[in-house]
Each structure stands twice: as C-alpha cells, then as structure tokens.
Amino acid sequence: xxxxSSAGFGFTGSTAITDLxxxxxxxxxxxxxxxxxxxxxxSHGILNLYNNMVNNRIPDLMHYAGKDxxxxxxxxxxxxxxxxxxxxxxxxFMEYSEEYITELGKNKYYCNHTWKHNSExxxxxxxxxxxxxxxxxxxxxxxxxxxxxxxxxxTFSKLEKNYLYDVNEEEFTKIxxxxxxxxxxxxxxxxxxxxxxxxxxxxxxxCTKYFENICIIAIDRDPRDIYLTAKHKxxxxxxxxxxxxxxxxxxxxxxxxxRETKTPVxxxxxxxxxxxxxxxxxxxxxxxxxxxxKHVLKKTKFVPExxxxxxxxxxxxxxxxxxxxxxxxxxxxxxxDFS
Numbered sequence: 001x002x003x004x005s006s007a008g009f010g011f012t013g014s015t016a017i018t019d020l021x022x023x024x025x026x027x028x029x030x031x032x033x034x035x036x037x038x039x040x041x042x043s044h045g046i047l048n049l050y051n052n053m054v055n056n057r058i059p060d061l062m063h064y065a066g067k068d069x070x071x072x073x074x075x076x077x078x079x080x081x082x083x084x085x086x087x088x089x090x091x092x093f094m095e096y097s098e099e100y101i102t103e104l105g106k107n108k109y110y111c112n113h114t115w116k117h118n119s120e121x122x123x124x125x126x127x128x129x130x131x132x133x134x135x136x137x138x139x140x141x142x143x144x145x146x147x148x149x150x151x152x153x154x155t156f157s158k159l160e161k162n163y164l165y166d167v168n169e170e171e172f173t174k175i176x177x178x179x180x181x182x183x184x185x186x187x188x189x190x191x192x193x194x195x196x197x198x199x200x201x202x203x204x205x206x207c208t209k210y211f212e213n214i215c216i217i218a219i220d221r222d223p224r225d226i227y228l229t230a231k232h233k234x235x236x237x238x239x240x241x242x243x244x245x246x247x248x249x250x251x252x253x254x255x256x257x258x259r260e261t262k263t264p265v266x267x268x269x270x271x272x273x274x275x276x277x278x279x280x281x282x283x284x285x286x287x288x289x290x291x292x293x294k295h296v297l298k299k300t301k302f303v304p305e306x307x308x309x310x311x312x313x314x315x316x317x318x319x320x321x322x323x324x325x326x327x328x329x330x331x332x333x334x335x336x337d338f339s
Contacts, residue, residue, distance in 0.1 A: 001191055003184060003214040004288060005198035009254045010239065011229050012221040013270035014197060016302050020273070020281070021194040023297035024290060028188040032083045033301070036197045040207045044072040046176060047206075053104065054169050062165040066101050073097040092186040100179040104172070105163025114160050176210045192288065202257040204265060215264040217284065222271060222336040223251050224327050228313040228320060244323040248330040255334075271311055271336045277304045312338045 004021065008014030015034045022029035039046050044065075052058070052065035076085035077094050085093045167175065184193055199207045201218055208214050227247055230239040240250045266287045272280045285292055299305075314324050328335060 001184065001193065001213065002288075003193045003195060003198070003211060005195050005214065005216055007197060007199055007201040007204070007216050007218045009201065009220065009251075011226045011234070012219050013273070013307075014217075014219045016270060016273055016307065017217045017219060017268075017284075018194060018196040019301040020284070022301050023295055023299075025294040025296045026190055027192045027194050027290070027294075028190040029194040030083070030088055033194070034196055035083045035088065037085070037088070037195055038076070039198070040200050040203070041197070042072060044068040046210065047203075049104070050172060050176075053165050053167055054172050063162050066104065066163060066165065067160070070097065070101055088187065089183050090187050092183065096179060096182050096186070100175065101163070103175050103179075104167055105161075105165050106167075108164040109161040110164075111159045112162055114158055173209060177212060180210055181212060192290070202254075204261045204263050208263040215266070215288070216261075217266045217268065217287070219268050219270050219273075220334070221269065222311075222338075223248075223331040223334050224324055225311060225313050226251070227323070227327060228317055229310060231320075232313075232317060233310070244326045245330070248327060251331055251334070269336060270307075271338070273302075274304045274307045274311055 006014040006017035018029065018033040021027050022033045046069075049065050049069055052061045056062070073085070073094060078084060078086070089096070187193070199214070199216055201216075204216055208216070227241060227244070230236050231241045240246050264287070266283065268280060268283070281295075282292075284290075285295075314320070
C-alpha cells in the first residue's frame with residue numbers, strides 16, 4: 001500500500017492534485033477529496049506527542065500531551081456529519097487512536113480524579129460545597145503537623161488514566177508508524193490511497209517517517225493569483241491581504257523552511273497543470289507509476305479549462321495594479337510566465 005498526499009501553502013491549488021487522482025481507477029479517494037487529515041498541522045497532534053514524550057520527558061507534560069491528543073481525536077471524529085476522521089477511517093479512528101495512546105503508555109497507568117470537563121455552573125457548585133465541607137470538617141478534626149485528615153471531595157469528578165509514558169525515539173516512531181498503518185489499512189484494499197494535505201510541506205521528512213510508503217506532490221502558484229484569489233474570490237478572513245507588503249513577507253516566510261528531502265517529492269506549478277495539462281499529468285503518472293489507461297474519468301473532477309479562469313487574474317482586477325507591481329517587485333522569482 002502506498003499513500004500519495006498533496007501539499008501546498010494555502011490557495012496554491014493542492015486540491016487540484018487530489019481531484020485529478022480521484023479520476024483514476026484503482027486509486028482510493030475519500031468521498032470528499034478535499035478533506036484534510038490534520039495529524040501534523042495542529043498544536044495537539046503527533047508532533048506535540050513526539051516533543052513531549054521523546055524530548056521533554058516531564059511527567060505532567062507527557063500526561064497532558066497524551067490526553068490532549070485523544071481530546072483532539074474526539075474533535076476530529078465528530079467534526080462534521082458529512083466528513084470527519086471517524087468516517088474517513090471507516091469507524092476505526094477512535095478505537096485505534098485509544099489503542100495508540102495505550103501502547104505509547106505500555107498499558108501502565110494509575111487513575112486520578114479530574115474536573116477539567118466540568119461546566120462553569122458545576123465549578124461554582126463544587127466550590128460552594130467544597131468550602132462548606134472543609135469548614136465543617138475543620139471544626140471537628142484536629143490535624144497533626146504535616147497531616148491532612150480531611151479527604152478531598154470528588155463531586156463532579158471523573159476518573160482518568162495517567163500513563164507511565166516511557167518511549168525513546170525509535171519506539172515512538174515504530175508505534176506511530178503501526179498506528180497509521182492500521183488506520184489506512186482499515187479504509188481500503190487498494191494499493192494507492194489519495195489524500196489531501198496529510199503532510200505539511202515545511203516538515204516533509206520529519207512527518208513521513210511515520211509511514212511505511214508515502215510520496216508527496218507539492219504544488220505552488222503565482223503569488224499574484226494567490227493574493228487576488230484570497231482577496232476577491234474567497235474573501236478569506238485568515239489570510240494577510242490587507243497590507244500587500246506584509247503579504248509579500250508572509251509569502252516568503254512560508255517558503256523559507258523548504259529544503260531538500262529524502263522522501264519522494266514531485267514539485268509542480270498549478271499553472272502547468274492548467275496550461276500544460278497532458279505533459280504534467282504524464283509527470284504525475286510516471287512519478288506514481290500508474291497506468292494512463294486507468295484515467296477513466298478524465299477531466300470530470302479537475303477540469304483545466306475551468307481552472308484557467310483562476311489563472312493570470314491581474315487583468316481582471318485593474319484596481320489592484322499598484323499592489324500587483326509591489327508583488328512583482330518583491331516576489332519576482334516566484335512569478336509564472338504566462339506569455
């Protein structure tokens with residue numbers, strides 16, 4: 001089994017790769033090809049587990065890293081009614097994720113009480129009951145020096161497992177690789193699985209080591225079109241487009257960590273997929289070693305003629321001419337030659 005993941009920088013067109021590959025027979029693609037598996041792109045994901053369990057070795061941090069990962073998994077598992085991790089992994093996601101944390105803890109744990117799940121009302125009620133309890137107890141119980149004879153209340157508490165995490169880097173890598181192997185084997189018996197944005201483009205080797213067989217198709221796009229798409233088409237609130245100079249700094253910053261990788265990576269321009277469709281598709285087929293005859297739904301999911309409407313946008317927005325000049329000056333080496 002091989003996994004192929006698209007990768008991009010935001011608005012670069014990486015979903016075009018996922019859509020294109022969904023047109024091939026014998027390649028598994030989730031019902032919503034653009035659904036992202038954010039194992040490595042969230043603060044409570046795999047990299048946080050690695051950092052706290054292998055690098056930090058502080059008991060409380062290891063405990064919360066494991067607990068936070070499972071909480072994050074619950075969020076992913078119930079993210080939406082149409083698409084979520086539980087659906088993606090055919091009902092096995094939470095089961096295998098809980099087994100994963102148990103294995104990292106080598107099934108050694110003790111139980112303690114937690115109130116983290118409590119609502120604000122429960123916290124208020126608990127504080128009132130706890131205060132009354134301790135005041136009444138202190139009137140009847142005399143503590144010796146260094147002793148606490150008043151047992152703490154467990155009102156509204158839940159018991160949770162505290163694992164004795166003790167894994168080195170090699171063990172963590174093996175257990176995590178087995179975890180992902182089980183997850184992806186649960187969804188299909190096809191030999192090639194097509195996923196969107198599984199691996200962050202800035203840390204390819206650091207993340208692909210947790211997979212037995214994976215390759216990446218990374219896609220970039222002309223910075224002028226990214227700017228105009230974010231500002232006028234998507235009208236996004238989470239992309240820095242208000243100040244064109246800052247946008248240029250942001251564009252360069254995203255690409256500053258890109259480096260050579262050991263993992264097989266095919267780097268493409270979105271525009272080539274549009275204007276040099278046949279040539280670029282052939283590159284992808286050779287990279288993945290797939291038969292062109294398997295391209296049975298050609299141009300049904302990714303239609304280059306339609307995607308051309310999202311390329312070379314500068315002439316459609318003449319009011320942005322001054323901003324475009326700034327981008328062309330500061331990001332000249334990333335410009336696509338549309339001539």
